[in-house]
Amino acid sequence: MADRRSINLSVNDLAFYWSFPEIVAYESKFYQEEELDVTIHNITPATKVPNKSKLYMGLLERGKADLYHAAEWVSIGRAVASPESRIIAWSPWVLGGLNASFGLYSKPEVKEQGLESLKGKQIAVEEGTGSYYTTIEDLERYLPVDSINLKKVGDPHERLLLTLNGDVSAASLLGVYTDLAVHVGLVQLLESSRRKGTVMVSRTGLGRDVLHRFISATNRAIEAINRDPEGYRDLYFSKVKVILERFPDPIKKQGLELKESLNIPRWAKWEPYPKQRFDEAYSWMEERKMVESGFSYEMVSSLQAF
Numbered sequence: 291m292a293d294r295r296s297i298n299l300s301v302n303d304l305a306f307y308w309s310f311p312e313i314v315a316y317e318s319k320f321y322q323e324e325e326l327d328v329t330i331h332n333i334t335p336a337t338k339v340p341n342k343s344k345l346y347m348g349l350l351e352r353g354k355a356d357l358y359h360a361a362e363w364v365s366i367g368r369a370v371a372s373p374e375s376r377i378i379a380w381s382p383w384v385l386g387g388l389n390a391s392f393g394l395y396s397k398p399e400v401k402e403q404g405l406e407s408l409k410g411k412q413i414a415v416e417e418g419t420g421s422y423y424t425t426i427e428d429l430e431r432y433l434p435v436d437s438i439n440l441k442k443v444g445d446p447h448e449r450l451l452l453t454l455n456g457d458v459s460a461a462s463l464l465g466v467y468t469d470l471a472v473h474v475g476l477v478q479l480l481e482s483s484r485r486k487g488t489v490m491v492s493r494t495g496l497g498r499d500v501l502h503r504f505i506s507a508t509n510r511a512i513e514a515i516n517r518d519p520e521g522y523r524d525l526y527f528s529k530v531k532v533i534l535e536r537f538p539d540p541i542k543k544q545g546l547e548l549k550e551s552l553n554i555p556r557w558a559k560w561e562p563y564p565k566q567r568f569d570e571a572y573s574w575m576e577e578r579k580m581v582e583s584g585f586s587y588e589m590v591s592s593l594q595a596f
Contacts, residue, residue: 295500296327300355303334304445304536306529307388307465308359308488311557313529314522315511324503331355335445350375350493357492357504361389361420362571365489367581369590377591379490379505380563381512386556388465392424392482395453395471396460401479405429407459409437414449414461417442421449421462423580428482447536450476454541466530469552470545486571490560492592501595505560512557519554526554562593 299316301309312330315321321328331354349355351374359365362380369377383389400407408429415421422440429438441458443449449461450471460479463471472478492501515522527549534545565587575581 295325295503296329297356297500297504298329298331298354300331300333300349300358303332303529303532304447307555310526310555311508311511311515314515314525315507317525318511318514320507320510321504324507326500326503326507356496357490359488359490361423362486362489362567363423363575364418364420365491366568366571366575366590369491370581370585374493375491376494377489377563378492378501378593378595379560380487380567381560382487382558383485384556384558386553387558388555389484389486389488391464391468391553391555392420392484393463393468393478394425394428394460394480395463395468395476396479397453397456397475398477400459401477405432405480409433410439411459412439412441414443414452414458415440416444416446416449421464424482424484425462427484428480431483447533451537465555466533466552469548473548474541474544487558489563498594505595509559512559515554516556522554523549527552562596563591
């Protein structure tokens with residue numbers, strides 16, 4: 291059990307961008323100034339993880355992580371499935387942010403054939419993350435639901451490589467992987483229409499004071515990143531280079547060329563999660579039988595951080 295002002299965080303190198311504000315807050319000693327003892331654990335999977343939701347729910351249950359954040363639908367699904375967790379905050383959608391970078395990417399010839407050509411064709415997504423839900427919502431506007439063929443692959447670098455090699459017709463990507471995809475010859479097939487934020491989840495039992503201090507320090511890091519993204523380019527790219535190690539040498543070499551042009555995602559500061567947002571997202575999931583029925587905003591959320 292964590293001490294009153296101790297917090298465990300877990301960072302997956304292959305998706306570090308979700309945790310970049312926390313990384314900046316940690317490196318800048320913002321948590322220390324809030325009298326928090328924050329420990330960051332590297333939980334980058336050594337092998338393929340079929341479902342990331344099970345991974346992150348397990349981290350909370352084992353005390354390896356006290357908080358994490360993810361796409362809205364994902365966080366709702368995890369909070370509903372895990373009594374050890376509560377939704378405590380959200381960072382709204384913002385232009386230039388991670389949630390604004392979601393999209394489907396393909397080879398140029400697939401785009402020339404149009405979205406209709408994706409009927410029955412495999413599209414790489416990751417189960418238990420935003421790419422799964424976002425792809426469904428986006429493609430429902432263009433294709434019959436029963437013709438959407440999602441291949442649950444895993445981490446973004448795997449999805450990118452499968453698309454580049456022609457093993458799937460398209461892949462859901464975001465963040466640094468979209469920059470890299472275009473740089474190595476893929477094109478954006480579909481820009482996501484989603485305007486959903488990122489939701490923060492904590493294990494039950496963390497006190498109001500600890501949560502408030504944590505969010506205050508993290509928001510301070512967000513302000514710093516938004517004010518001077520170039521000031522954090524070296525730190526950001528040092529994390530990108532770890533991702534590039536997962537790619538074949540030719541792609542890795544091309545990726546290193548992106549240092550000066552890579553987008554440093556913006557963030558909106560953490561704030562209370564609105565009930566209306568939960569109701570809309572939960573209803574969408576419930577209609578598609580993606581989440582257990584019978585839950586309410588009050589059952590899975592807590593605003594004690596504010």
